Amino acid sequence: MDFPLPPVGEGLIEVELVRWLVRPGDAVARGQGLAEVMSDKASMEVPSPFAGTITALAATPGTKIQVGQHLLSYNAVGDGAQTTSASGGHKPPEASSETFPDASSETSPDATRSETPLASGRAGAAAVASTARGAQAARSPSVTPSNGHSSNPQPPAAPSVRMLARKLGVDLTRVHGSGPHGRILLDDLTPFLAPKPSNGVRAATGTSGTDTSKFDFGVAGTRQKLIGLRRKIAEHMVESKRHIPHYSYIDECDMTDVVRLRSQLREPLAKAGVKLTYLAFFVKAVSRALKEVPIVNSTFDEAAGEVVLHDRYHIGVAVAAPNGLIVPVVKDTDKKDVATIATDIERLSSDAKAGKSKIDDLRGSTFTVTSIGGIGGLISTPIINHPEVGIMGVGKVVKRPVYDAAGTLRPADIVYLSFSFDHRVLDGAIGAAFGNAVMRYLHAPALLLLPEKLGG
Known part of the structure; x- marks a missing residue:
């Protein structure tokens, strides 16, 4: 039987x-992900509305598929077809309930339904795609098999197990299943529940670290198709560099008072369920500075030859998700x-890293802030998020000896702010004025x- 691409939004x-989640010969259960697809930076899984065996895949990752177009072929359970196991043998169709169990054995009907719709498949598509590619690359000398399809099937696990794994950032292909036929149970995820030891330097500075183990660093000696x-x-980066003549401006900012204030607020806010990071202060400072220098809060309409100055303050925050950079937008920062x-x-x-960002969360930014401090960099030269006219890069907060106005040497928490501006719209003096305004609020x-x- 042929299965066409269903409506995806x-x-x-x-x-x-972007990626196949099954291969010919795999037995699938209802609600199991068949493929990962993407549109306008939003990744999602195509869930299976049938139970059966995959017989053929009709497209190669990287190609465009229209709704209603043939996606794959399968033999449904009950059609008299034999189910092929991974080892090449044959099992009766009813045996597939052992390999791909129904969610009712480990979760409630409500939890089962939450895993089935297409929208809920977005929750972990991006993270699963990246980690699964890394696991497959580690097992095989080639990233893409000769048939052009992914050869990394999803391990057997109930929807409740998959959901927990996504929240923990766990790659199920690296988990040993203790259930029947290697089925992964909730107990198999217990080792991943233990908190990871924090980095002493990051704890001292308050800079949130980034787990680089979740990124796909590639495999030497292979070729990877640029898709998704x-x-x-x-x-987008080529468009930005082709159209925008960038110039960079870097300054050193004393963050001592921000570090002190955050340390005072962090615990009471944590009790209220708020995780206070330095990034919130940077975004708020940028929002205030944009009101002082409105030309920076603009976009350039090249077709009309006009600079559009915005009276809304939507700040994009660059997030290093496992499968690439995503820029969700904090709306109306001047009112928050x-x-x-x-x-x-x-x-x-969290939504960006889990691959479930909504389209509306990725649109409408008027200025962008990007931080490399979580990984450890001091200075960057960020590329402007076209068609905006400016972006601010934030480095790692570090302890440095500085001289105060009286010439006394004292310890200080320092961060380097790296600005990139569109030289068609902003000259150096205006960029420096904006940077000074940001730093004044951080001081x-x-x-x-x-x-x-009251605050200026």
């Missing part, structure tokens, strides 16, 4: 096939306090806690 008629989010990032901004950043970042962060009429 309102108004979407075409998507890109990686291809869209490449196209630091705690609310911190909550928005945490939600948007006196208590102002960021006050309403704008």
Whole structure:
């Protein structure tokens, strides 16, 4: 039987096939992911509405597929077809319930339904895609098999297990299943529940670390096709560099008072469920500075030859997701306090890393902030998020000896701020004025806690 691509979202008629989650011969259960597809930076899984055996795949990763187009072929359970095991043998169709169990054995009906719809498949598509590629590459000298299809089937596990694995960032292909036929049980994820030891330097500075083990570093001696989010990032970066004459501006900012204020607020806010990071202060400081230098809060309409100055303050926050850079947007930062901004950043970042960002969360930014401090860099020269006219890069907060106004040497928490601006719109003096405004608020962060009429 042929299975066509079902509707994947309102108004979407075409998507890109990023990765197969099954291969010919695999037995699948209802609700199991068949393929990962992407449209406009939003990744999602195509769930199976049938139970049966995959007989053929009709497309190669990287190709565009329209809704209704033939996606794959299968033999449904009950059609009299034999189910082929991974070892090449044959089992009766009913044996597939052991390999791909129904969720009712480990989870409630409500939990089962939450795993079935297409929208819920977005929750872990991006993270699973990246980690699974890494696991497959480690097992094989070639990234792409000769038939052009992924050869990394999903291990047997109930939807409740898959959901927990996504939340923990665990690659199920690296988990040993203790259930029948290697089925992964909830108990098999217990070792991953233990908290990881924190880095002493990061704990001292408050910079949130990034687990680089989740990124796909590639495999030496292989070729990788540029598809999915990686291809869209490449196209967007080329467009930015081709159209925008960048110039960079870097300054050193004393963060001592921000570090002190954050340490005072972190515990009470944590009790309220708010994770307060430095990034929230940076975003709020940028929002205030944009009101002082409105030309920076703009986009360039090249067709009309006009600079569009915005009266809304939507700050993009670059997130290093496992399968590529994503820029979710914190909306109306001028109307939100630091705690609310911190909550928005945490939600948007978690969604981006899990591959379930909504389209609306990725659109409408008027300025972007990107941070490399979590990995450890001091200075960067970020590429502007076209068609914006500016971006601010944030380095790692480090302890340095500095001289104060009286010439006394004292310890200070320092961060380097790296700005890139569109030289068609902004000259160096204006860029420096904007940078000075950002740093002025970071030097006196208590102002960021006050309403704008009182805080400047």
